[in-house]
Amino acid sequence: MLLSVRDLRMHYKTKMGYVKAVDGINFDLDSGESLGIVGESGCGKTSISMTILRLLPDNAEFKSGSVFFDMGNGPVDLVKLDESQMREYRWRGISMIFQAAMNSLNPVYRVGDQIIEAIQNHFPQVPVDKAREKVAELFELVGLDPSRMDQYPHQYSGGMKQRAVIAMALACDPRVIIADEPTTALDVIVQDRILKEIRKIQKKLNMAMIYISHDIAVIAEVSDKIAVMYAGKFAELADSVTIFKKPMHPYTYGLMHAFPSTVGEKTDLVTIPGEPPNLLNPPKGCRFAPRCPKADELCMNEEPRYIEVEKGHFVACHHPVKSGEVVQFYEQ
Amino acid sequence: MLRFLSKRVVQIVILLFIYVTIVFWLMEALPGSFLDKYLMNPKITPEIRENLKRQFGFDKPVLTRYLYYMKNFLVLDLGVSFSYFPKKVTSIIFERLPRTVFLFVTSTLVSYAFGYTLGKRSAWRRGKVIDQVTTFTGIVFWTIFLPLLAIFNIWLFGVILGILPLNQFIDPNLWRNVSFSAQDLFLKLLLNAFIFLIVFLTIMIISRRLKTINAKRILLYVSLIGTIIISISIWILSGRAIYAWDIIKHMVLPVFTLTLYSFAGSMLVMRDTMLDVIREDYITTAKAKGLPDKVVRDKHAARNALLPLMTNFVISLGFTISGGIITETMFSWPGLGRAYLEALSQQDTPLLIGLLVFTGVFVLIAHLVADILYAFLDPRIRY
Numbered sequence: 001m002l003l004s005v006r007d008l009r010m011h012y013k014t015k016m017g018y019v020k021a022v023d024g025i026n027f028d029l030d031s032g033e034s035l036g037i038v039g040e041s042g043c044g045k046t047s048i049s050m051t052i053l054r055l056l057p058d059n060a061e062f063k064s065g066s067v068f069f070d071m072g073n074g075p076v077d078l079v080k081l082d083e084s085q086m087r088e089y090r091w092r093g094i095s096m097i098f099q100a101a102m103n104s105l106n107p108v109y110r111v112g113d114q115i116i117e118a119i120q121n122h123f124p125q126v127p128v129d130k131a132r133e134k135v136a137e138l139f140e141l142v143g144l145d146p147s148r149m150d151q152y153p154h155q156y157s158g159g160m161k162q163r164a165v166i167a168m169a170l171a172c173d174p175r176v177i178i179a180d181e182p183t184t185a186l187d188v189i190v191q192d193r194i195l196k197e198i199r200k201i202q203k204k205l206n207m208a209m210i211y212i213s214h215d216i217a218v219i220a221e222v223s224d225k226i227a228v229m230y231a232g233k234f235a236e237l238a239d240s241v242t243i244f245k246k247p248m249h250p251y252t253y254g255l256m257h258a259f260p261s262t263v264g265e266k267t268d269l270v271t272i273p274g275e276p277p278n279l280l281n282p283p284k285g286c287r288f289a290p291r292c293p294k295a296d297e298l299c300m301n302e303e304p305r306y307i308e309v310e311k312g313h314f315v316a317c318h319h320p321v322k323s324g325e326v327v328q329f330y331e332q
Numbered sequence: 333m334l335r336f337l338s339k340r341v342v343q344i345v346i347l348l349f350i351y352v353t354i355v356f357w358l359m360e361a362l363p364g365s366f367l368d369k370y371l372m373n374p375k376i377t378p379e380i381r382e383n384l385k386r387q388f389g390f391d392k393p394v395l396t397r398y399l400y401y402m403k404n405f406l407v408l409d410l411g412v413s414f415s416y417f418p419k420k421v422t423s424i425i426f427e428r429l430p431r432t433v434f435l436f437v438t439s440t441l442v443s444y445a446f447g448y449t450l451g452k453r454s455a456w457r458r459g460k461v462i463d464q465v466t467t468f469t470g471i472v473f474w475t476i477f478l479p480l481l482a483i484f485n486i487w488l489f490g491v492i493l494g495i496l497p498l499n500q501f502i503d504p505n506l507w508r509n510v511s512f513s514a515q516d517l518f519l520k521l522l523l524n525a526f527i528f529l530i531v532f533l534t535i536m537i538i539s540r541r542l543k544t545i546n547a548k549r550i551l552l553y554v555s556l557i558g559t560i561i562i563s564i565s566i567w568i569l570s571g572r573a574i575y576a577w578d579i580i581k582h583m584v585l586p587v588f589t590l591t592l593y594s595f596a597g598s599m600l601v602m603r604d605t606m607l608d609v610i611r612e613d614y615i616t617t618a619k620a621k622g623l624p625d626k627v628v629r630d631k632h633a634a635r636n637a638l639l640p641l642m643t644n645f646v647i648s649l650g651f652t653i654s655g656g657i658i659t660e661t662m663f664s665w666p667g668l669g670r671a672y673l674e675a676l677s678q679q680d681t682p683l684l685i686g687l688l689v690f691t692g693v694f695v696l697i698a699h700l701v702a703d704i705l706y707a708f709l710d711p712r713i714r715y
Contacts, residue, residue, distance in 0.1 A: 084624075087623075089622070090619075090620055096620050098616065104613045104614055104616075106632055107636070118623075120544075121623055122622060124545070
């Protein structure tokens with residue numbers, strides 16, 4: 001297994017108490033595979049990636065868990081590494097396409113130089129001209145004109161910056177790429193083109209990818225497996241077909257039916273009443289229980305375990321939705 | 333760029349004329365004049381009084397004198413000083429300029445270098461001990477009364493510890509039988525510093541073309557250390573090293589005092605902009621790229637936070653020409669700041685106007701340089 005995350009917990013310390021942003025996350029990822037993480041804003045999606053790469057702000061507190069990562073010489077627990085060892089794994093092992101790619105490029109350096117910097121940081125013996133060749137290749141790969149590598153970020157359009165950021169993420173041939181809402185700021189046409197390109201490159205280079213978005217349509221397009229995240233935890237994880245056809249967690253069910261579909265028979269659109277819980281003080285039992293029509297006494301008091309119900313299909317629910325069952329959400 | 337420059341130069345010329353006019357009329361509006369102490373003297377006969385008036389030009393109406401001044405200003409003639417009669421104002425300024433420039437450019441450089449380093453470090457470790465200590469110390473010295481700090485430093489280092497000279501810019505005993513003037517030495521020291529700057533800039537340009545990071549670093553260190561060693565050995569071989577050392581020794585205390593007093597200004601500017609920059613996404617990207625902390629801080633964060641500090645720095649360099657009245661008086665440093673005070677207390681109007689105009693020219697030039705530097709530091713700015 002390339003990357004396995006076990007019981008990852010990271011909380012933010014605030015004046016009001018701990019915000020439990022990442023609270024017991026488990027998943028596995030293999031080379032060539034892509035995992036999509038979908039969830040509402042503020043449910044902790046980005047915090048997962050920041051915890052894996054250990055790029056946390058000062059008020060973040062790592063609680064427990066391990067991140068086993070295999071660079072070809074056996075799995076290493078990234079959590080236990082010291083800062084300088086961790087730096088070796090960043091970008092070369094796991095690189096990242098950031099949310100708001102618009103601002104991910106330093107405005108005072110040439111785009112090409114910023115990519116060369118990443119290459120030379122991990123491979124100091126590579127001379128500049130070799131690195132420039134590599135950058136030119138990467139630019140071709142993401143559909144940018146290599147002659148533009150000597151321009152500054154402000155001379156790029158939004159879509160071009162996005163592509164440049166993707167090229168930068170590929171610079172050190174990473175094993176895993178974490179793409180955190182890379183296309184949110186773009187219009188749908190550019191978005192679609194870039195998503196297809198990311199997918200193509202990922203398959204071509206046989207990299208693993210974690211794709212984070214609040215947009216389930218985007219996730220469906222690029223992921224083999226989809227994890228549905230709710231209030232700092234995974235509610236359900238399955239391959240992308242299963243999660244659309246046979247959602248087992250009522251939350252996933254609600255999400256899947258919250259989108260109009262252009263194919264198949266007409267169905268009512270579902271809205272999930274209520275709001276996601278405050279992560280400062282989440283519900284005692286199942287975190288979705290206050291909004292769940294199927295919730296009972298058990299759900300309110302006891303947290304459901306995250307178990308594998310079928311091969312590759314994980315769900316954390318006391319009363320999973322059976323196939324064919326219709327769940328009615330009511331306004332409270 | 334050229335269009336912008338020519339536009340700015342025209343602006344500067346217009347501004348300069350307005351400035352000179354205002355300065356001239358302000359000085360004219362001061363009550364009394366240099367001649368009063370002679371004119372009120374009952375022992376001087378009316379003929380001599382009239383002669384004095386004519387000699388100093390006070391027999392003509394103000395407007396005529398203003399027009400004369402402007403005419404002379406156009407050919408860079410700032411007139412004749414009253415108190416140093418018949419010395420020209422320009423020659424007084426150029427005599428004192430090297431001392432002032434050498435002292436104040438050094439202290440501005442040291443203070444900004446200090447402020448830059450501390451500012452970026454305290455922002456990087458916001459809320460930690462280093463941040464709190466530097467900010468607190470900086471503000472304490474920033475708010476202190478400068479003459480008090482100067483006296484304290486003179487007392488501590490000159491009297492109690494006895495390691496530094498109390499005042500003046502040279503030790504008279506050492507210079508008694510010397511064939512060359514201190515002025516000459518000051519000019520040579522300035523030239524040396526200028527050569528150092530040129531070498532540094534050339535190295536910066538050359539190192540851009542080098543392939544690996546190590547080669548750049550080696551070139552930088554070797555050439556800078558080489559220049560220092562070569563210039564020190566030239567000083568020693570010429571036999572003037574002790575005299576140069578004497579001047580430098582006299583500079584330590586004023587530079588130290590000024591730095592203590594003013595580093596907080598640049599430090600707080602740096603800290604503030606740095607705190608904004610640190611929150612930017614490209615800083616997270618730089619960290620995610622696996623760059624060492626120091627590289628992220630210096631190359632990515634500090635480089636972007638440099639702009640406001642650079643503006644302040646260049647403009648303060650413009651103001652170094654005016655010297656410091658308080659500092660030069662406290663340390664008996666015969667520079668332009670002292671000249672200001674003397675001219676003011678003697679009502680030596682031509683000298684005073686001349687000094688103000690001279691400072692004004694340099695501050696205006698400094699603004700222009702700051703504008704040009706902007707375009708170099710931030711690729712988004714193009715004129």
